Amino acid sequence: MTEHPLARVTGLQKTFGDERLMSTNRQVFRAVDNVSFEIMAGETLGLVGESGSGKSTTGRVLLQLDKPTGGEIEFDGNRITGLSKRELKPYRKEMQIIFQDPYASLNPRMTVGDFVEEPLIVHGLFKDRQQRRARVMELFTLVGLDQSFATRYPHEFSGGQRQRVSIARAIALNPRFIVCDEPITALDVSIQAQIVNLFQDLQEKLGLTYLFIAHDLSMIRYLCHRVAVMLRGRVVEIGPTEAIFANPQHAYTKALLSAIPVPDPELERQRRPIGFDYQTQKSPADAQLRPVGENHYVLA
């Protein structure tokens, strides 16, 4: 991990709702509301929060899969908001996304080899077909799949193997940054550790930077260097993983952490979840992230 920010968002906004100028219905839903953070090169930043908190939308907007309605996004020091499709294309190669459901993200009519090869064709990375196939084989090995699997179809694979195929495609173009949107949630328990280890191996080998979106907080704690907690479109707390888990400051972070079941019968029976009242404990609209420790900020 370095001290050089690979991605930076400043005042990011994404609203859904009626955007017509003359509309009388001015109700808009602020999915992402004034979010700012940096992701250092080689870092894994965890993004946690309940469903509807805006964590997936943040990931999608960051990659410009959805257009932000406000704010700036920088990648490697260059502003990428407001770019045309063509201007954005070189950045597309650098930034990839992996989704939760490997069943839905694979094309059932394509062999998994062709599926992994497709981005290489789209970006014209290899003129020679043989070189391109060799790259596909190399990718299969990298993600721990047997090369002979390349001619098979998705339905022949288990959930874990499919997720490996998705990962192979995501790293095909040598990206520097990957948004992982709940990538292990749909997998069997005995497979989750395999995929998490793979993410770590790839980070080490390829120097990848991850934004890791998840609701399994124990996996976040293990995998991430820093954690950002989102509530209703806003980042309420961000800091080093150990500081967040050992010394949570925001009432919502405290409630969230206290709600994690512990796989230990004695500890679990003593655990008392802390409640959180969305009405009385919510942060005022003009609240700002303020430092409470080294690199540790809380909305107050």
Place this chain on the structure above:
Amino acid sequence: MSALLELKHLTVEFHTRAGVLHAVNDLSYSLAAGETLGIVGESGSGKSVHALAMVGLIPSPPGRIVSGEVLFNGRNLIGMPERQLRDIRGKEIGFVFQDPMTSLNPVLTVGRQIMEPLRRHLKLSQNAARKRAVELLDLVGIVDPDRRLDQFPHEFSGGMRQRVMIAIGISCEPKLLIADEATTALDVTVQAQILELVRDLKRKIGTTVIWITHDMGVVAGLADTVQVMYGGRIMERGPVSAIFRDPRSAYTWGLLRSLPGKITAPGQRLYQIPGSPPNMVHPPAGDPFAPRNSFATDRCRTEVPPLRQVDGGAAGHQVAAWYDLRSAIANQGAQS
């Protein structure tokens, strides 16, 4: 405690295009009144299918109960006429399934769906059923229950719908509540509230619970007895403390070891179980976990191990294994 539920040699299969899928294989266990059984397993373990089969909710075809008995309060539910089963389902046995979006009828108000079992099973009047429905919604923590009763499922969030499902599941104060991944799709904060609600119910009305999940943390906090399933069979079963402190099946041991909470030094790799869950159309011969088990012996690969009492283990601690996990781990440690 006497047995409220007793499964004897339950075998369920599905006829698929790929062949016969052996979902549940010769499954036997019993559950005492007031007990909470946590069933842990992954896809293909048979944990959900056996629960559906118990109460006649397996679509047939393609499903078929090949053999076995399910004794509930002494009556065999297998082969019982559908009319009688309907009197038991929802009244004596309540259910909560994972997906509240598909389990609730989108064109009926939530109130109507909660009141239906109350009117049908408890023969309550319209007014009495409505009053009870308001109490139930209040009990599962839904604010403004009287107004919410007249709303449709799409007007509820995922967590709220799951609470409605739980309200329906417990509406007739069933003797047995079966919850299948009931909190898996929920946020941890909502999950914590639901688990507290279930504990409360057990205290208040002594409900017997089967809680099916893949989350070891949830099981640790809720279950008296834990049953670990794999390949349509029980791999290990016993008091919750014995399963977590002294696992004797290589599968249980591997699952517990692969949890990220066990890691103390940063950068350390997670322990990972190799391979994938079995394809139950072509299940492995012998112990279903043998192909992924580094401790497996030749016998494990050919002969199915029976569930037996653990030598020197806690009362009721049973394992299905030909190998002895403790000495196998000690040997492996000595070799490496």
